[in-house]
Amino acid sequence: MDYQINYSTFELKPEKKSFLKEYEADLGVTRLFINLELKNFGTQEKAKSLFKQLVEILENALTQKTEVKLYTRFEESLKNLNESLSLNFTGEINACVAILDDGQLHLTKTGSAEGYILRKNRFFEITKDLYQKDAGEKPFTNIASGALEVGDKIIFSSKRLLRYTSQTEINSIFALGDFQKSLRELQENISLDETGDVLVNGFNLLTEQPIEQQDLNTLLKPRKPALDLVFAVSSANTAKFIRRAGAILQTGVSRLFKLKKGTPTSPEQKRKLMLGGGIAILILLICSIAFSSYNHARNQNLQQYRNLLLEAQNNLELAKTQGIAGNRELAALNLEKAEKNTLEVRASGYLLSDALKMLEQIGLQKEQLDNILRVAQPKVFADLSSLDSKLHLTHLLRKDDAFYTFSPTILYGPILDNTPNAFEKHPFPNGETVVDGTYFKDQDCLVFLTGSDKVLEFKNNKFAFIDTVDNNWKGGKEIKEYAGRKYLYLLDSAGSQIWRYERTNQKYLSAQAYNTSNLDYKDAVSFAMDGGMYVLKQSGEVLRTYAKKFMPFSVKGSPSIPLSGLTQNTRIYTNENLRRIYILDSANRRVLIYRKETFENPVAMVYERQYLFEKEQDINDFYIDDEEKYLYLVSDKQIFEVGM
Template identity: 25%
Template sequence: MENRDLKLYFREIIYYHPTIKKRSVCGVFSYEALNAEEMRMGNIYLVGKIANIASKKRKSFDFLLNLLASAIKRDFYANTQKSTIEAMESALQGANIYLADFTKRGHKEWIGNLDFACLAFSQNNIYLSQTGGPLIYLLRHNSFTNLNKKFIGQQKGGPEKTFTNIASGVIEQGDKLIVASKDILEIASPQIMKEILIKEDGEELYNFIKDKLENQSKIKIKKDEPSPKEPIDSLACLILEVETESNYKKKKPPKIVKDEVLGIDLQQLTNNYFSQAQKLLKTDLSPKPSPFIKFLSKYPIFNHLIAVFILCAIISTPYLVEKINYDIKFKNAEELINRVKTLTTQSKFALAYQDQSTARPLLQQANFLTLTIDPIWKTLPGPLQEKLSNELKAAKEELELQQNTLNNIVVLKNYQEIVDLTKSTYSFNPQGMFVFQDSIYLYEISSGFINKIPLENPVPTLIFVSAKDTFKFGIAGTNSFFLLSDPEKIYVYKEGTNYTTYLIKPDLSNTLDIKDAAFYDGSIYFLNVAKQTILKYQIGDEILEGSDWLKKSPDAQLNNAGALTVDGNVFVAKENGTILQYAQGKLLKDITPQIKPGIGPETKLFTRLNMKNLYILDPVNNRIIAINKENGFTTQYVARDFDLLKDFWVSEDEKNIFFLNDSKIFKAEIEIQN
């Protein structure tokens, strides 16, 4: 029989008993191709259940089930150049890795309790894989086949071999498939399912199962009374029909039965009350007061008590309404906090498996909920606010931690103050810093002084260099450091000369055009923004000799550039946050860190030949960004306590960052995250 343009039409059933204790999680996941490339690979359908789990761990394993489905879908469509079976093999291999890693983290309860089936449908072919004991039946003509037999004798191993085999075959028009957890047999035997599918169609079987499950839901289990047969706690079922689109449309559309919704017609209710009240006003009230009431009414005190009671009821009504209102708001806020915690925990699991595509929307939803909680919390009275404040604070802190983890943010907390120049007897306003021979040197643009601070004994010493000139930049070399002055001078200090400096004149038209400079391998590199070029100069005894380092200059991409560093390659930062990397005088690539917020202006760069990372000071956002020079992995070190970051320096082993904030120098220990 020739099959053309066959499609799978499906119906899903996910059921949990409403009253009995939940001991399992289940799900049905149907993913259909979204574009032409994915259509060539086909659709995937997943049915899974994890049974016999403790109620306190249901959320973790519900997340595992959803994580498996998400991972299989992602890996299946990851490379559209693969064939369908290759894509399925890759997806199942990825699922095995997730399960193995989940087990290593101490979550072993799923082993022996996971029933999971994976089907892929492409170009009239179907591919099946399963683990555990899900039921897969195929009705073709009048034959009802149990496809699980194809997996009998499947090799068993550890979690990394959960999914091993893939069966495949050609489907035909009119085929019907049932994929379900084993609990389906508690609802209908294979013979009953076969008879319904032969006489009717998938819609009829779907309604039959739904009716049976509704009857199951009515069964209530009492603790002290033994039940002859306990109802199933959950069920996952997928019914598939193979048809051409034209034939499927010719079928009689299923009857849509709308559930009856009980509501309150306020207008009718009000009218009824008014009509009854009018009748009462027009009619003599009956029955008449009892003799006992007549007796009490003779005493005025009785009437006074009734009046007081009515008055108290009227006075207390607004208070009661307000209290009920507060109770409702309190419960709403409490529920929202719990939802934030749940979403944060789920994102934590996703990040553990490097699944950022799943973690990010979860955190976005949690963050949105916290914005919803705050207005509610502020309207609560003081005592209720106090009840929620600790939980709300803890939920926000955990959410922030997860957001930082997602964005590779490390908040610098344990930092050490090295020196505070505001406590010195003299005035010194540092503009920048560099480290040379175990000492920090600071320079300012308003004088010809520099400040030396030994790292072992951080006591600042003011050193006089020039009475005429001020300094734009300080550069540390191997055995010397250099101070770039205005307009055409460079002061050079050589090791062991007791801070005696000498002047050299670079062959530059004007050092006012120099935006930044860096030292590497005996040469100084200058960033000249006005001429849109990078200059390389060798250091002589009395003069710097050199020329353009770029093969082609001017380079328009250096427009609005602001910082430069060298490790053999030259890195240049632009004001828009882009980093230009040059090699051998040519542009190698652009680097645009995928971080939020983006990098602001007035950045500074730092790296060395043997360092793994390129470091970026972003003073606008109070952070230092580390980008791995090989794989681009980005870490953000955030210094929230500082508001005027001017410069920084990173130790050779990349374990310490020194940074200048206003007139203070701090040291922070860091761990390389990549």
Template identity: 20%
Template sequence: MSKKLVARTAKLLSENRRFKNDTGVSIAYEHQPKDPIERKHGILFAIIEIIGPTASSEEIAELIIDTLHGEYYKDLDKDPLESFEYALAKINEKLTEITEQGKIHWLGKLSGIIMVLSDKTVHLTQAGKAEAILYRSGKANVISEDLAGDAINPLRTFINIASGEVSEGDRIGIFSPGVFFHLSKEEIAKYVNDFHPSVAINHLANILEENNGSRRSSALIVEMITPEALSHDTIQDETEEDEVWITDSKKGIEAFTQSATPLALKIVKKSVGVMGLIMTFLAESLIPFVKKQFLKGKTLIKGVTAPKENIFVETKEALSNSRSEVMEFDEREDFTEKAPLEAARPIATENPKRSSLVYSSFKNFASTAKKTKSLIPKDKNLRVIAIGVLALFLITTSALSINKKRTNNHLSDAKKTLIEAQAKYDEADNFIILNENEKALADLKDSKTLTEKVKKANLLVTESDELLAKINGKLDAAMGIIKVSDTLSDLSKVEAKNTTGIVTVGTSLYTIDSENGTVYAVDIENGEASVVLDSPDIEGKVTAITRIDETNSIAILTDKPQVYTFDTKTKDFSKANISGEGWEKGVDIASFSTNLYVVSKDDKDIYKHIKTTGGYGKKVSYLKDASAAQLSDVVSIAIDGSVYVLKANGNVLKFTSGSPKDFSITGLPEALNDPKKIFTALGVKGIFIVNGDKVIRVDEKSVFVNQFTGDGFSNITGITANSSNLYILSGTKVYKVGL
């Protein structure tokens, strides 16, 4: 039996004071719920550092923490990882909202680690340069490596997740970037591995204070121990504290000189050309000189010897040497990286200034002409030839230059368009996690249009194809599409050709040849197809079929109009007798109990025929107000106690006892622009609608659930279902889908 573990923690926090030239915030956050259910769901930890105006940086940091806390514990029935993913998506959404309000100073200047500890499982994510390090058995491993999201796109700020199991004695440290400015990872590892978390935090605080490192320095150390070990913890009774606040201990030029050198050297690493030389001079010559003179003056005033160089003030050589001595952090033990949102990166681009192509070309022409003037021969004839050759050369060169610049401009425009398409894709990805599929679908369609525009221009074709492949995959998710490929049966094996309609009776499926009335059966269990009745005597072409529940028979409507019944037990095929004027012309037929219902487009009505001893009674209007129903464009009908009518415009009407009821489908990813058939029945889960090459599923509350499609769904002529499966007839193939 595995040991129960608890977390012993210590925090290092810095005061968020408004310095004139050094603004921003760094916070350490920990939430250990008192509620046992919440505590079981997980403990939250975070380090957030933002460089920028202190007031607005504090606002953004608080927004991140508040959203994390509120959304993570919102649904305690969820898996902790699912809750974590949901909370991160909400944080990204909030960051997007404030960016759209014009608060953009934090973009590229946010660093953070957000971590949840649920039982013995840790999930964490990273932004910017903050780091999480696992200390185990004296070794240190960076477990946040390569998790950082997009620094510019707010929707992808916290995007990648690493997950892993922790053991007794494990310690995890999470640090803001400011800590590493004054302490190496080796030094931090020594304190974290060798000391109690509270003692280690106090040591780190002392070093940071001595070296003016209080600004934007925060850290959290979490140690996994047994409850028994925690109960014997005596360190809290001593002088060390588990929450330490640090402030500046040095002021003025001394603090400046001690902090300026490593800063300048870091800038040098990213500088090139003249700027690099200037910064190198500042870092290696001017600042050390100023510092040296200051220390000399301090010595003369105080009458003491100038102190030695502080070991934490790095020189270029020290930085170079320290890199070779850094501990190995190349593996994250027991941790795996997860990407709830695919970590796609926008294509990098430039934004060059666009000068006039004509002006630029003539400028080059004039420059070239001036340079070649001295090369023109003095002989008149040769001069004419030379000038002609030169003119031709310059015209060709100018034309090529213009074409090249136009191509470059087109390429630049294509890159911008593809970046916009990628941003739309990323936004849609986030909406899918939040189950906001309508918004996701709109973004994906926009993204697809933009990407296809770039591909059509024959620019960035590879990048466009890659993005289109991702878009199409997400479109399926956003539209609730389930791909169907398994075929239950192929009726072409029994030479079926014009099958239409499909019904379930017992353990078999039945369909009819629309031309000659041949009845085919398919075994539900093994998919074996057979001819049950070949070419019976029938008038007209089959329009629709329905199952008559009480008699295990099938009613067949033709365009004559006529209705036939087929008894699946006796195999009797006969014309259905009717009282009165005969059967009306209808577009679809349905049954409930033993009664038949025919919907007539010509009469704009639904007629009910009651079963009698000799056949069926004369037609009676089912609707209490047929004119109000406006059934001139009716397509199909289905009954489960209430009557559902599908119209050509995609609307579905619901009637109970002949009176209309509210029924408006919500959540559809796209309009029903090619409706063909509707089906439901008693005991069936939901309502099914054939729309082009898809079958849409709607629940009893008229909410879209999902939709089914497949490569063979180009000619759907029938659908039926029972309590566990949906059956789709397309051409001569029958597909089975579990519900």
């Protein structure tokens, strides 16, 4: 079949620090697509020369040695690309390279570039796990392949597209139908801020041109091999072999029998006739065996992948039943099995449409099982983006009826509910860099922990360094107070300790070790207090102590994407007034909510639901009001409010 495509592209260059180049070429039956971003590339001339060289490598490999399988030639071209880049380029490269051949898409990526498919209003990334950072000097290491359907929209982006817009917005934009108009709409909706230059290109597989009657007649003319008819039902590789065999058959026989009109009478003519007939029969036999073998292998593969999808469907239905019955653990296990089988089918290139539909159903069931509440556009409570294009807010504090937020070097506030965009700037003194802060109710002030192991208090719009009686603040990463009492607590994960400091009129008393049970806090990322103390570890484990003693504590009902491999931006939050424990998983842009079991003396935290923020931007800290009605979050430049 001959496919038509509608190709379009755009680029945005607010920083103008990248060399961006898109490319689309019709190489006969194959189309080539490139989305390239180069950083630290030297001069424009050098970047253009490198791009030209990369295009030549790809086109030469794809148009020459056509007797070799296209996939093999694509692989070989990527090896040559890697070799050329290792010799000629030392900067950063983000790229997608794809070829479309007879409805089959083969693609690869490197760096932060990504490829996506929009099929029937569902949006999927199709380049996940193709790039391996540990692949050494080889930028292009893996290839994904799959069959496209008419109507599919393929998008390539030099950076992760969901950094600039949400999945909901993308689905809405491309529901317009016209691909070029949708891409222009996407360009207008992208919010770049300071996130850098981006290049987007892609195509819409519009229609396939069926063989008309006159084309069929042409195929049946003696000058065309009749075996071309097989091409419509065989794979690209097998069909090309049969087509070449048919051509050899036709031309070979024609040359052997370039005789004058009449019946062959001489022994030489009869010998040629018998020889030509034997060759024709042999070639037909070879083609028949090849085609039969291909069909047999293909049918076996199809049956294998149908069985995998059937097993996935059974696991999905079982997960639905278990979810309704409240057995989340077993339901999650069956969804994992279903997803594993379906991903195997998708990777094979067979039954791609069915596999994508199954992945969509699995994703929806995961969200239902996890009680995910998607937030596409949270309400902006305060916008600080006009202050500094490079602003990076890291924390959010509440004092009485006002918010304060800060970057490592500047405090902003008070930010009031009725005038959220009226606030003051308070640079931290002496060039100090602040790593954490809290509201200290006992002293009615904000307290900050600095990177140089000092403590700052902010009261009446003034900063003051407050020391301990022995002039020895311990190092740490988080600082907390509890219930308006006169103590501060400092998490020292490097020392596997929590230190308690008592505030007197002038100073703090010496540090007291609070981890007297010798629990392992070395990989702790955050802690919270409600009378007991909850320490969240990098693995997702939560350790609870009460009055310095270890208390058995468990986490029940983990979500489909469990808490693990947590980053230093992860936060756990609760207090003596809250019936729930909240965890900010910033890497996955979500806030998870657990119920205390029981409220008075918790022995477990039970998963309830999560808020998932679709627009890809950093969420660095959060706050919950004591009535648990509102969730406030801070990104690099804004504070958001979400009703709960």
